[in-house]
Amino acid sequence: MTASEQASGAAQRWVLQFCHGYDGPFLDCARQYAVLFKGSPYKVCTVYLTGKPSAEVERGSASDEVIFLDYSSAQVRGLKLGAIRDLRRIAASRDFGLCIAHRFKPIYVALLGSRLPVIGVHHAFGDYKRRSRQMFANLFRKRLMLLGVSNAVRDDMRACLSDWPTERIETLYNRIDVASVQADQVSREAAREHLALPQDAWVVGNVGRLHPDKDQATLIRGFAQALPQLPTGSLLVIMGSGRLEADLKALAAELGVSESVRFLGQVSNARRYFKAFDVFALTSDHEPFGMVLLEAMAAGVPVLATDCGGAPEVVCEPQALFPLGDAATLASRLSVVSSTDWKPIEHGVKGCFTDEGAHACFWSRPGVVCLAQSRKP
The missing domain is CATH 3.40.50.2000 (Glycogen Phosphorylase B;)
Structure with a gap:
């Protein structure tokens, strides 16, 4: 009806x-x-x-x-x-x-x-x-x-x-209004220029408040573990601000990856620049849905996400999920994505979204x- x-x-x-x-x-x-x-x-x-x-x-x-x-x-x-x-x-x-x-x-x-x-x-x-x-x-x-x-x-x-x-x-x-989101997203080259990122780097992206709910600490640990297997000059780029910024920067320093982790702060209309990423990683501990996953998928970017909350319903691909807080499995997923043409999520957003x-x-x-x-x- x-x-x-x-x-x-x-x-x-x-x-x-x-x-x-x-x-x-x-x-x-x-x-x-x-x-x-x-x-x-x-x-x-x-x-x-x-x-x-x-x-x-x-x-x-x-x-x-x-x-x-x-x-x-x-x-x-x-x-x-x-x-x-x-x-x-x-x-x-x-x-x-x-x-x-x-x-x-x-x-x-x-x-x-x-x-x-x-x-x-x-x-x-x-x-x-x-x-x-x-x-x-x-x-x-x-x-x-x-x-x-x-x-x-x-x-x-x-x-x-x-x-x-x-x-x-x-x-x-x-x-999302897929056509509208895609029309707003700029090219990979323009996105990287705007964000001051090297054009030839392999980039892991994340967008969210710097808050315990988003668990960027696991993201940084997983990236640090994967970095020796990732392409030379790989970067982790985090858009967002919050009370954990100093703690997360200290963690990156402790793990010896400060030079490879970029904290960009709050970026206006962040989804406009998602094509700057080679993979998008969401490490939230109880994301009710995960709208950023749809926006990354609309940009044609592979996504990885924790196997909890609403994220598995959006991702629907077992090999693109990893257990909450499991930095080692995240590191393995990042290594696989960087070394092959593996695209765990089909380009395009499913009709129900x-x-x-x-x-x-x-x-x-x-x-x-x-x-x-x-x-x-």
């Missing part, structure tokens, strides 16, 4: 999309869900709880209307009564049929501030570990459906809400169908 069929007879009805903010990947998350309604009778109004008004964000949201509530993080702690009042006013302003809310705070506000069916999208593990959150979800379960960005996130929620029907807790993968694939998947979910039909005019 198509989106148009779900909304038959509902011309000019609206979908309310409610987001905590637009920092980092969450602007694109808003875009991903807005385009699900492209070509349907629904219009999309995206509301950002935090964040200053921005014309760039308006354009990037792919929505018919964008509203910035402009709360600070401090203002949305506690009961969030002001946000609930604001959402109640917005929900009453037009004929909304459905609300899509990203992360727990917007789900909480959407359920208390409206009578709309709510699809809650979860981007992290552990959101329903707390008993209070389980009780809240159970209170509103008749008009709440939950989506995880990977099966790993979905299964985490199902374990916490064990008496929920499975069709009310489902997966809808994160995805594209806008087109997600559209069909979203509108085939029984829980989505049930919620969409519950608010027929």
Whole structure:
């Protein structure tokens, strides 16, 4: 059943999309869900709880209307009564049929501030570990459906809400607009020039916060172990900033590879330069999904990732995975990739990780169908 069929007879009805903010990947998350309604009778109004008004964000949201509530993080702690009042006013302003809310705070506000069916999208593990959150979800379960960005996130929620029907807790993968991402990515030569990298080096790339969750320490150890087998002049390039920068630099020095590890700091629109890499390595210890893997694959770059969280669902190739914290296996994988034409991931992004694939998947979910039909005019 198509989106148009779900909304038959509902011309000019609206979908309310409610987001905590637009920092980092969450602007694109808003875009991903807005385009699900492209070509349907629904219009999309995206509301950002935090964040200053921005014309760039308006354009990037792919929505018919964008509203910035402009709360600070401090203002949305506690009961969030002001946000609930604001959402109640917005929900009453037009004929909304459905609300899509990203992360727990917007789900909480959407359920208390409206009578709309709510699809809650979860981007992290552990959101329903707390008993209070389980009780809240159970209170509103008749008009709440939950989506995880990977099966790993979905299964985490199902374990916490064990008496929920499975069709009310489902997966809808994160995805990219492949053509747009590829159009934004510059050539290998231009990327290396921008990042001040040698054109002839063999480069291992990584992008992420310098944080324990990303476990770049294992990446540095694995690279150091592999370096004698890698092409002369090989480099490990890490884009990102964070509190572990000094510790990671000290580790590289301790292992004697400081000259071969480049810390580039925060790079604006980092995915634009992914073609600078010969392989992309993700060592995160519990990545809910791993959007950077899709962006690297769109650039035609082989990827390696830890066998945990949502990454195995994206990679789907056993030889491209390695156990969490296993620097020796990572070193072996790097050596193999550098010495052959082995491409563990086929070029191109699988359909379920594209806008087109997600559209069909979203509108085939029984829980989505049930919620969409519950608010027929």
